[in-house]
Amino acid sequence: MNRWIAIPVVLLFGLIGGCSWLNAPARNLEPPDGGVGIELFCDDGLDDDQDMAFDCDDVDCAEEPACCERRTTTLSEDWTAADLSADWTFAPTAGGPWTPFRPSLDGTTYLGGFLPDDSPRALVSADCVSLALGGWVNTTLRTTDSTGCGPSAACDRYAGVVLTVATDSAPGSKLQDELAVTLHAGGLVLVTQADVEVARATAGIDENVDVEIELRPTLDDFNLPIMKAHVTVAGERVLEDFSVAAIGDLVTAGDCAEIPGLQVAAQGRGQDVYVGPLETAKQDCANPSQFDERSAILSGSSLQLAPSWMDAYVGSPGLASSRNSVSDVQWDLIVEGSNNPPELEPTTHIGYALGQARVATDEGDDWPLGTWESSGSPKVGDDPPSCLDGSCPDNRSVREPHLLAELNEERELRDLVLSFARELVTDPSERDVFGIQIVRPVGGPTTSVTLPSTPTLSPDDIPECVSLRDPALIPVDPDAQQGYWVLFTCVESAGAATEIHAVRISRALEVVQEGGGPMRRVVLVAGELGPFAAAGIRSPEPLISFEEDGMRLRIWFLAQSTPGDWAVALAEARTHDAALLEFELPESLPFPVNPILSNTSSLVRSGCLDEECNITGIAVTPRGDDPSRLRFLLARRLNLPGGGRTDQLIPLEQTWRKP
């Protein structure tokens, strides 16, 4: 059985929700409820911290997506503007102009009088409202009609709020409703989807009927992200956990380009039934899909790296940030590169080397384009690393570097720990077998690194993997005194990798043994993650944070739904007992709206020829001057006008504050 499917969806979402706090405003570090820690999982039905408050009832969970009540208003309409056409489309647009009445009832302006009353009419929001990461729609409905229609039967005079993918309706027809709440003359309230009743309530005449639609993302039985709704009418919950739509079916244009959503509409027919002020909000607790773009898109040349070894390709960045004594922020960047394009990989062996660059900036400043201190030639590896004419058969590739910055209390750099994939060749025809090398200290860009004769970890140590790629380190304690876990891609065959593993490494950079072999854990398995990872996963980029009340681990990684279509995804884990990390890794679970960045994201496609770009890697590090800000480096490969391809490293940021 699929392990995912075996996990109840609510629990799953709870686990996921319990670990997302990106973009969350700062919170008090003290457990706010006086319990022994925090409510680890906010939707598992358990009182994890034994403070007599369960899940969302525990204030510990207030900021988590499963419970988040923090709202950012995305639409607020009180119907008082002289001209509504700037923000609303009058549907049906083919049915000729019409103007709704806007009576004032008890001092509040309502929208009503959808006339002529021969057919439904609606005002559809000009902008899409982002809802895929959770949100709310609130309005007040009211009818003044006490005659003609009863409280239990639908009436041909009605008004309500509609969530729809459509921006228009056909004359004589209602909007296509993903979800609608409609008050009929006489007092019947119907909740519908596809104009089919899914719930009902009864309202009083000439009374305000408050309506709230609460939307939250989750996964269905097939691990597909969907949006579910709770509907509350006049304070009564009339619909719970109702499947509104697949996230993939939501609108992704306009204001919903980055976070999918729906159009919201006020729809009605006839008069005496009204829609009051309408407000929508998006959840403001977690948004891993939203990045702030920063200036200075980097290339190999802007990093001052010598073209002799990387003029055909540069990518797979590793990034570290710290404070230094001279400037505010020091950035260490290491990349892989080659003088031959990676597209030749299926054809022949391509060699790669690693180069390092460093720059210091003032606090909050963007990176410069041309003043990086650079290793010039490869920091590790050969120059050139690749020879198609057979002139350098003894060269060995080094690839996929990762930097772990070890900082002191002032956040100054104590050590850089470099890990990378190191090619192992025992037979000239068996190229592309890699082990993992971990090196400390690393020094600055011009400091040379001497490699030991054997790698830290080789495939011989792990029979399930024919090659070990994409290593990345996390410490098992805040100062890494007890060592590390190295996460890596386990290559099982000639095809795309499907598993990410981790092996325990001591402070002395030796493999910790357990039961006659390396202490090893399987971290992520593509087949258990969902369709977005159906064709493979690779390149973990973990980030760990230690708090007074536990540990949180987030792993960004690349996933492909079909071969060649790599996207960035996110999985998260947390544990109450950080001391356990020395022996165990908590289970990582995927964010419900994966991938968080894909080749179709406007952020990735922007500036690409024919909007065709491929994601090749991602790096992340907390900023040295503000650990609540995460700096990402997205590597993409794009076509050049007239032929050829090039690479770019795009800086992005997200805010992350500790709970």
Next chain:
Amino acid sequence: MSGNQKNQHWRWLAFAAVLALVSTGCGSEGGGDGQFQADSGAGGSDGSEDLAGEGGADGPRAPSFDGVSGVENNPIEQLFADPERNPRDFLGADAEGAQGYSDAAAACYTSPNVCGAADCGAFASCCVNTGACCEPIVDNPPLPALLDFQQCAGQTVAGCAQAAGSSATTFGQLEPVLNTRGFVPNGTATAEGGAVIGDPVNLSSERVQIDVRFSLPIGCNGTCLESAGVAFTAKEPDEFVDAEVGLLLSGSREVVSLMIGNAVADSFDAGTDSTQWRLILSPEGSAQVLRNGISQGTHSFDPAALKRALLVAFGRNLGAESSSAAIAVIESGSSLCDNPQAWTDRQPISITLDGNDVPSHALGVGPSIVQDGARKRMAYEVDGEIFISEEESPSAFFLGDLSPALVPTEPYEALGVGDPELVSDGSVLFLFYTARNQNGAGSIGVASSAQDPPLFMKAQGPVLVPTGDVISYDAPSVLYRDGLWVLVARTTLSSAATELRAFYTSDLDMGWERVIDGGLEQLTRVEGPTSEITDPSLIVHNSAYHLYYARRTGTRWAVELAVSDELLLWRAMGEVLGGSGEGFDSLGARSPDAISQPDRIELIYSGQDGVSFRLGTASRPAPSDTAPSIF
């Protein structure tokens, strides 16, 4: 036992052993709940009880034929889709009993791979979406049968292809070379070289087999740039061939790789110059590699992205032509298969009157199309009345006038007539329809016409009326073949659940018998408000029943397909036509109506774009005479 059956007997015994393994867990006990009874009354009232279904399925699922009594409680010999073809003749004596027949079907319908195996050739339903029963393309094949490049040494690539009755267009910085090693692609470090061979191939409907023999490079070390490959690509090659699916010889690695999505999916030892490589691409999306006739494995690829796939021979060489990697020989064959998702030419239908568009009719609902002699006629409903138009071209129909062909006139039609279904018995054109009474309950009516243009006369009363636990029938689909009439209609039960039910008769005046204890009801049953199944369309194609129907999930409509040999045991194919992402059917499709044509299925439907539903048309290749025969 016939001689043919004797010959099949031992084969069946072996097959039965396999079935015993693969059918483990498939329900086979019991004969239903014993509550079913055939309708025997004239007028077609349905006196049967409810089926104990489990609700509408989300896509295809493994069959579970618990109610095998359907095989013995219906005149199965009469119900076979092809009266000339009886699966039992294939299966042999062991399948004579209902249990054996049901077990055989359940085992075969377990998966496309099993269904496509030769032992499941008994069931014509297994021709659909399995890569089986494909029809070789012999007239103007898109790819050359044989390109012996070594024999063409010294010629141009185009000349070699032309001599083989095909064509080739070279690309790359240097012209590919044909020498005694074969086709040397002559690509460089910065640009691939090679040739596009033959015409585009639709890999979503064609099964293609490529046989290749490579000439391995001589003296290639671990980093030499010697490669040669054969692959299908979706776009014209540039510096890099996007090998969507194909084989690539890497001289430095001494492997032949299966490329899928321009990435290595698997690699195999390259062997020698005499090693024979075979790549079999099936339209359901499987790519199988064989090395010297031995399967090396099967991987998935996306055939939907390769409806105009170009075959390219390509590669790179930096060494001397005399020692380069090369392609010695390419042999290819293609055949047409039944892939129910391989629709092409999806476009909206226009309806005109005297050359002027009638927009409201293009939004007509519940379309039905029929081949009426040399003409195709389409019926649809507009505002509770039924209109009939005639085809001018596949996406253009015209009206003789704006008069409806059928209007409500009877008390049982108080709320209108709709869901038209046109069917011809060769001499008379019949129009079945839903008649809704003042309570909204539907019954099935019929009218007929023997003249041209048709002038329909209604029967004296509805031919199928709800009784007992059934509160409504609607959306009829009617099939006529060889003296047998088959009707499928949506049935609404008093519990508000709906399901599709099948009926049959050999004489329209004698009423309809219900097909009982079959699997259709369970397959199509829906009980909640968030989903809906309706608009069945039943045809016989390639000796099997094809039942298209529409399913709503939330607000989105999609057309699904189930196939059967005898109306009792069904293979669910799941969604076959959904939203196209753009245009009139961007969000979905419903109201399918299919007609079977030689080697083709044509479909009209209603496309959903979020604002309205508009009539549209689509078609797909589908061999019509390839179901295995033992006669």
